[in-house]
Amino acid sequence: MDKLIIEGGVKLKGEVTVSGAKNSVLPILAATLLTDDACVIKGVPDLRDSNTMLKILRSLGKSVEAEGGVATIAAGKNKGFVADYKLVSTMRASFCVLGPLLGRFKKAKVSLPGGCIIGVRPVDLHLKGIKALGAAISIEGGYVLAKAPRLKGSHMYLGGVYGSSVLATDNVMMAAVLASGRTVIESAACEPEVVDLAEFLNKMGAKIKGHGTPIIEIEGVKHLHGATHTIIPDRIEAGTLMIAALITRGDILIKNAFPAHLGAVIDKLQEAGASIVKAENWLRVTYKKRLKPINITTLPYPGFPTDMQAQMMSLMTVTTGISVITEKIYPDRFMHVAELNRMGAYIQREGPHAIVNGVKSLSGAPVMASDLRASASLVLAGLVAHGDTAISRIYHLERGYENIEEKLEKLGARTRREKE
Numbered sequence: 001m002d003k004l005i006i007e008g009g010v011k012l013k014g015e016v017t018v019s020g021a022k023n024s025v026l027p028i029l030a031a032t033l034l035t036d037d038a039c040v041i042k043g044v045p046d047l048r049d050s051n052t053m054l055k056i057l058r059s060l061g062k063s064v065e066a067e068g069g070v071a072t073i074a075a076g077k078n079k080g081f082v083a084d085y086k087l088v089s090t091m092r093a094s095f096c097v098l099g100p101l102l103g104r105f106k107k108a109k110v111s112l113p114g115g116c117i118i119g120v121r122p123v124d125l126h127l128k129g130i131k132a133l134g135a136a137i138s139i140e141g142g143y144v145l146a147k148a149p150r151l152k153g154s155h156m157y158l159g160g161v162y163g164s165s166v167l168a169t170d171n172v173m174m175a176a177v178l179a180s181g182r183t184v185i186e187s188a189a190c191e192p193e194v195v196d197l198a199e200f201l202n203k204m205g206a207k208i209k210g211h212g213t214p215i216i217e218i219e220g221v222k223h224l225h226g227a228t229h230t231i232i233p234d235r236i237e238a239g240t241l242m243i244a245a246l247i248t249r250g251d252i253l254i255k256n257a258f259p260a261h262l263g264a265v266i267d268k269l270q271e272a273g274a275s276i277v278k279a280e281n282w283l284r285v286t287y288k289k290r291l292k293p294i295n296i297t298t299l300p301y302p303g304f305p306t307d308m309q310a311q312m313m314s315l316m317t318v319t320t321g322i323s324v325i326t327e328k329i330y331p332d333r334f335m336h337v338a339e340l341n342r343m344g345a346y347i348q349r350e351g352p353h354a355i356v357n358g359v360k361s362l363s364g365a366p367v368m369a370s371d372l373r374a375s376a377s378l379v380l381a382g383l384v385a386h387g388d389t390a391i392s393r394i395y396h397l398e399r400g401y402e403n404i405e406e407k408l409e410k411l412g413a414r415t416r417r418e419k420e
């Protein structure tokens with residue numbers, strides 16, 4: 001295992017290009033299971049998670065070629081409908097092969113993903129939606145077995161205790177496109193990645209309307225064909241780079257970023273005092289004056305994304321004053337708090353709230369990455385800390401940030417890898 005060493009204290013300056021969105025590419029790759037025709041997906045980020053999904057497609061009998069950010073998925077020699085525990089357990093998003101397998105083969109056997117460090121993360125909403133389409137579901141040996149001789153469109157409400165679910169909406173949408181009749185999903189997730197998936201499915205011949213709103217309508221079709229699609233830019237990578245500019249008091253032009261997908265993040269950073277210039281597909285973030293503390297509450301899109309909570313917390317650790325961060329999607333997503341405190345931050349956790357008392361400076365320390373976004377928050381803290389920060393278990397970062405070290409180095413950061 002590698003650890004990443006960051007020598008803090010450099011103002012990041014220059015241009016950087018954001019990669020394709022992790023949360024778009026995973027369900028879109030899964031959607032290629034809905035056809036035997038070839039599909040060409042462009043802008044595929046070279047991430048541990050995208051590679052896991054490609055492995056799952058191969059294990060399900062697809063022929064996969066991937067090079068230079070372009071993946072071509074076509075029918076292989078065999079067809080499988082069993083998604084194995086070994087692969088699904090390494091990445092929760094693999095569970096979204098359930099919908100397309102069921103839609104296409106009328107049966108699917110997919111391992112339950114289990115919990116993860118940021119909480120329990122149930123799949124009840126996925127199963128509720130799939131059942132509403134007429135599938136019989138049973139759980140045997142840690143696997144979900146779904147069967148439906150005929151999937152039938154239905155009207156369903158898919159909201160949960162914490163609001164809408166991104167992957168449950170994706171899963172149900174992918175099963176419903178080949179069901180007979182009309183499906184209406186109420187309380188559907190509105191995230192840009194759900195919209196990207198719906199647009200890809202429509203290119204394949206599906207009839208989906210209302211994506212991007214809480215009510216999605218799907219008119220089932222008999223079959224889908226191949227399509228070519230380019231993945232949208234990763235809004236969380238863009239947001240993380242925006243914070244890198246501010247925390248280091250630098251100036252970064254972020255290309256291939258859609259400010260339209262970053263409304264809540266831009267609003268909060270402007271409230272803190274950031275200077276942000278934006279166009280349709282780029283952003284420039286400049287530190288011009290001392291930042292002010294801000295309060296944030298994570299919510300489903302278009303609210304402030306939970307995937308930006310840890311990074312925002314890092315920024316607030318060095319912003320004088322008190323900020324309150326409330327986590328409403330994953331109340332236990334605070335593994336980064338103790339690690340940031342090891343670097344001299346002053347954060348107290350009170351249930352779903354973290355109270356951050358901004359300090360003058362952080363000091364580099366050995367810290368441990370616990371999940372993807374927590375590792376991003378430690379990288380950001382390391383960029384501003386005095387001395388060296390050694391982040392162990394850095395493989396978490398590779399799940400969601402393509403070439404992040406090269407990108408940061410091009411902006412002036414001093415990083416290096418060492419074996420643990």
Ligand code: UD1
Nearest residue numbers: 023093121122123124125126160162164165166167329330
């Ligand atoms: C997706 C994103 C993840 C992001 C999350 C919330 C992908 C690959 N991952 O994950 O990066 O942090 O959205 O924006 O797109 N829930 C239930 N029952 C369910 C499903 C979810 O109660 O069946 C709960 C979850 O525990 C959580 C909330 O709903 O509290 C939202 O989770 P969800 O949107 O489903 O997250 P994912 O789709 O797994």
